[in-house]
Amino acid sequence: MLSQEDIYKLLFEEQWEILLEILHQQKKIIASDSLLSAAAMAIEREFFRKLKSYANDREDIVIALETFSQLDAGNFYKLKQENSDVILEELKTRKPDQYVRPKVTAESLHHDRYNA
Numbered sequence: 407m408l409s410q411e412d413i414y415k416l417l418f419e420e421q422w423e424i425l426l427e428i429l430h431q432q433k434k435i436i437a438s439d440s441l442l443s444a445a446a447m448a449i450e451r452e453f454f455r456k457l458k459s460y461a462n463d464r465e466d467i468v469i470a471l472e473t474f475s476q477l478d479a480g481n482f483y484k485l486k487q488e489n490s491d492v493i494l495e496e497l498k499t500r501k502p503d504q505y506v507r508p509k510v511t512a513e514s515l516h517h518d519r520y521n522a
Contacts, residue, residue, distance in 0.1 A: 475497075
């Protein structure tokens with residue numbers, strides 16, 4: 407059975423992938439237990455508190471950001487609004503090739519149309 411001690415141990419070890427899997431798979435249990443709910447909030451708080459200290463090239467952090475976004479969008483775990491707002495900006499910084507759209511100008515459209 408999942409306990410808040412399990413969560414805090416994983417949190418101390420920064421096992422984000424496992425912690426996010428718990429938020430997804432144990433949604434109902436967490437929602438019904440105040441100690442687990444507090445531990446789930448600690449996951450979010452600690453991840454976003456430490457986020458800026460992680461190197462931009464860490465793929466595990468990008469995966470965690472994407473997973474947090476999916477959990478939030480799917481109502482498996484609702485993030486605080488300020489944390490939800492941070493996700494896209496962080497993904498743009500960490501994976502600009504995937505999350506930053508190139509600027510479209512009239513010149514580039516003309517070039518693409520006639521040089522294709």
